[in-house]
Amino acid sequence: MTDLQQLKNIKLDYEDNIAIVQLNQENSKVNILSRKMMNEFVPVFNHLKNDDNIKGIIVISAKPGSFIAGADINMFESVKSRDELYQMSRNGQEIMNQIEQSSKPIIAAIAGSCLGGGFEVALACHYRIAMNDKRTGFGVPEVKLGLLPGAGGTQRLLKNLSLSDALDLILAGKEIKAKKAKAMGLVDILVEPIRSDVQDIEEQNIEYLRSIAIRKVKEIVVQKPTKRKFGLMENIKSIIMLNSYVRNYILSQAQAKVMSQTQGLYPAPLKILDVIQQTLENGSKVGLNAEAEAFADLAITNEAKALISLFHGRTECKKNKYGKPEREIKTIAIIGAGAIGAGIAHVSIDKDFQVILYDTTSSALYHGQSQIIKSYQNYIKRNRITSTEYSRILSNLNCQTTFDNLEKCDIIIESVFEDLKLKQNILNELEQYIPEHCIFASNTYILSIHQIAANSRRPHKVIGMHYFSPVDKVELLEIIRAKQTSDNTICTAVSVGLKQGKIIIIVNDSPGFYTTRLLIFSFIELFYLLQEGLLPNDIDKATKKFGFHIGLAILLDSGVASRVAIGQLPPKSNSIAT
Numbered sequence: 001m002t003d004l005q006q007l008k009n010i011k012l013d014y015e016d017n018i019a020i021v022q023l024n025q026e027n028s029k030v031n032i033l034s035r036k037m038m039n040e041f042v043p044v045f046n047h048l049k050n051d052d053n054i055k056g057i058i059v060i061s062a063k064p065g066s067f068i069a070g071a072d073i074n075m076f077e078s079v080k081s082r083d084e085l086y087q088m089s090r091n092g093q094e095i096m097n098q099i100e101q102s103s104k105p106i107i108a109a110i111a112g113s114c115l116g117g118g119f120e121v122a123l124a125c126h127y128r129i130a131m132n133d134k135r136t137g138f139g140v141p142e143v144k145l146g147l148l149p150g151a152g153g154t155q156r157l158l159k160n161l162s163l164s165d166a167l168d169l170i171l172a173g174k175e176i177k178a179k180k181a182k183a184m185g186l187v188d189i190l191v192e193p194i195r196s197d198v199q200d201i202e203e204q205n206i207e208y209l210r211s212i213a214i215r216k217v218k219e220i221v222v223q224k225p226t227k228r229k230f231g232l233m234e235n236i237k238s239i240i241m242l243n244s245y246v247r248n249y250i251l252s253q254a255q256a257k258v259m260s261q262t263q264g265l266y267p268a269p270l271k272i273l274d275v276i277q278q279t280l281e282n283g284s285k286v287g288l289n290a291e292a293e294a295f296a297d298l299a300i301t302n303e304a305k306a307l308i309s310l311f312h313g314r315t316e317c318k319k320n321k322y323g324k325p326e327r328e329i330k331t332i333a334i335i336g337a338g339a340i341g342a343g344i345a346h347v348s349i350d351k352d353f354q355v356i357l358y359d360t361t362s363s364a365l366y367h368g369q370s371q372i373i374k375s376y377q378n379y380i381k382r383n384r385i386t387s388t389e390y391s392r393i394l395s396n397l398n399c400q401t402t403f404d405n406l407e408k409c410d411i412i413i414e415s416v417f418e419d420l421k422l423k424q425n426i427l428n429e430l431e432q433y434i435p436e437h438c439i440f441a442s443n444t445y446i447l448s449i450h451q452i453a454a455n456s457r458r459p460h461k462v463i464g465m466h467y468f469s470p471v472d473k474v475e476l477l478e479i480i481r482a483k484q485t486s487d488n489t490i491c492t493a494v495s496v497g498l499k500q501g502k503i504i505i506i507v508n509d510s511p512g513f514y515t516t517r518l519l520i521f522s523f524i525e526l527f528y529l530l531q532e533g534l535l536p537n538d539i540d541k542a543t544k545k546f547g548f549h550i551g552l553a554i555l556l557d558s559g560v561a562s563r564v565a566i567g568q569l570p571p572k573s574n575s576i577a578t
């Protein structure tokens with residue numbers, strides 16, 4: 001029996017006859033539906049349900065940036081049997097049903113990530129108020145873990161959305177921002193954050209959200225909530241959905257898309273389609289059972305285990321194990337405004353770095369600058385940013401063909417042609433202009449960092465930062481430490497990469513580093529296959545069927561890959577450093 005005076009993960013507050021359940025997972029950056037959290041939530045909820053003095057309930061988080069990040073992923077890994085997983089899903093569904101069926105209004109006041117099981121909690125509540133800020137996002141990313149929403153999420157999304165919108169969210173696992181969630185009818189009220197430079201602004205915003213939720217729940221207590229009115233288009237859509245021919249057509253289209261994107265290698269999206277079909281044909285009772293069966297089936301697959309392990313790996317790669325850099329990095333100079341240099345500028349200017357983009361000629365510079373401007377203009381078109389944000393972001397970009405202002409730089413990222421002599425000369429020349437603390441990173445995919453730094457006055461400040469094309473889309477960043485590279489240089493490069501939104505691996509300065517070395521092996525095999533008479537097209541089909549995003553032969557056709565394939569570099573030892 002949980003003592004309500006001894007709660008560790010929930011703070012229970014009251015204002016008049018309203019209860020405020022504030023989630024605050026102990027020792028964690030985010031709230032998760034862990035066993036510990038559930039062991040407190042369930043008794044708290046039962047207590048409030050039975051207390052006649054309580055007329056309404058608010059569920060809110062005390063953690064800036066996190067409402068609930070979903071069920072505890074580690075919990076699935078610790079489970080011993082399929083039956084236990086089935087029961088876990090059934091229990092989750094039951095808790096959500098109890099929330100939904102509560103006679104007292106329950107409001108979810110959401111700021112920060114509202115994902116997976118967290119979104120399922122929000123959907124079970126009677127009303128959703130969300131902070132309209134960058135950190136607040138909704139989604140069911142379970143498919144990315146090889147799972148499906150297992151606490152009634154498939155059913156509630158189908159109830160709240162059109163079939164195609166529900167499929168879009170569940171199959172892609174993508175996150176939508178609060179504004180879009182409101183437009184889709186998943187959120188009832190948007191709250192604009194208080195924008196200010198004060199230090200504890202996020203805590204203040206939580207307080208503000210809480211006050212609005214209290215006002216709203218009090219209103220609902222007196223005048224029962226009105227059901228959301230569906231618009232004409234939504235009504236037409238739901239009538240069309242009653243037609244099994246239309247439903248089956250949408251499902252078969254979705255299935256074809258899944259097959260073309262995954263080659264049928266991932267069981268989760270196919271199971272999701274199956275659960276949705278069963279629900280549409282037989283109703284929610286059958287649907288809930290199908291959801292729990294599918295959840296249990298999926299959670300024991302090797303695919304789910306591998307994808308969950310990938311989640312943990314990615315989380316590790318978001319950490320800076322070298323601590324805090326000696327200096328905060330404010331200004332970056334990028335040398336070379338080609339495809340990659342412009343891409344590095346792109347992912348830096350929106351993170352409040354001051355960027356100097358340098359190239360030898362105005363036309364090269366113009367080319368790089370246009371690439372950046374075009375992408376950001378596209379973001380405006382797709383409502384990803386406002387024109388005010390666009391102006392603020394672009395004001396961080398300074399393009400130049402001179403070495404002016406390099407004395408202000410904290411880091412240089414060189415991204416000129418792949419030529420050792422050229423890279424060495426640039427390093428030597430720039431060392432005359434840059435301040436003592438400035439670090440020098442070379443964006444090379446294959447050249448030795450040790451050799452690039454051969455004539456440097458401060459080789460401990462030289463490092464490799466290997467970005468991937470297109471830089472604004474590929475999350476990976478390979479950081480290469482040479483023997484002489486200092487820990488603070490690594491720490492600084494990692495902190496820059498993390499701020500740029502990268503997932504980082506740190507490797508030793510050995511031939512091909514890590515990523516290029518893997519490619520070399522693949523290309524050696526590819527050459528054997530070509531020599532044996534296989535056609536590039538057939539090799540591409542086979543590699544894609546195996547799970548590659550892009551065929552190996554077409555990859556070889558790209559300029560970078562063909563140089564790798566020439567293979568000056570027989571791989572030696574394992575290059576992963578940390």
Ligand SMILES: CCCCCCCCCCCCC[C@H](O)CC(=O)SCCNC(=O)CCNC(=O)[C@H](O)C(C)(C)COP(=O)(O)OP(=O)(O)OC[C@H]1O[C@@H](n2cnc3c(N)ncnc32)[C@H](O)[C@@H]1OP(=O)(O)O
Binds near residue numbers: 115141
């Ligand atoms: C109110 C009570 C109701 C009770 C309901 C009963 C529930 C039981 C039901 C079971 C049935 C299934 C339910 C559900 O459908 C299944 C799921 O929800 S699966 C999980 C889905 N969610 C996700 O995939 C989100 C994963 N997390 C992220 O994407 C990111 O972490 C983030 C939330 C966007 C935050 O990103 P960052 O700010 O960069 O932070 P980090 O990524 O570095 O994370 C910090 C820290 O938190 C750990 N963590 C994050 N999410 C989870 C998680 N879901 N489970 C476990 N741990 C998580 C992460 O590992 C980091 O840990 P650290 O390394 O610091 O120890």
Ligand SMILES: NC(=O)c1ccc[n+]([C@@H]2O[C@H](COP(=O)([O-])OP(=O)(O)OC[C@H]3O[C@@H](n4cnc5c(N)ncnc54)[C@H](O)[C@@H]3O)[C@@H](O)[C@H]2O)c1
Binds near residue numbers: 444
């Ligand atoms: N393109 C890729 O897929 C890819 C991927 C990873 C790494 N890389 C590496 O990134 C680096 C840049 O690649 P890219 O694809 O952007 O090349 P790119 O040819 O598109 O651009 C190189 C730019 O460097 C400029 N430049 C040349 N000499 C210069 C000098 N002395 N000073 C300043 N600028 C100079 C050129 O004018 C050009 O604009 C290379 O080392 C490449 O191997 C490329």
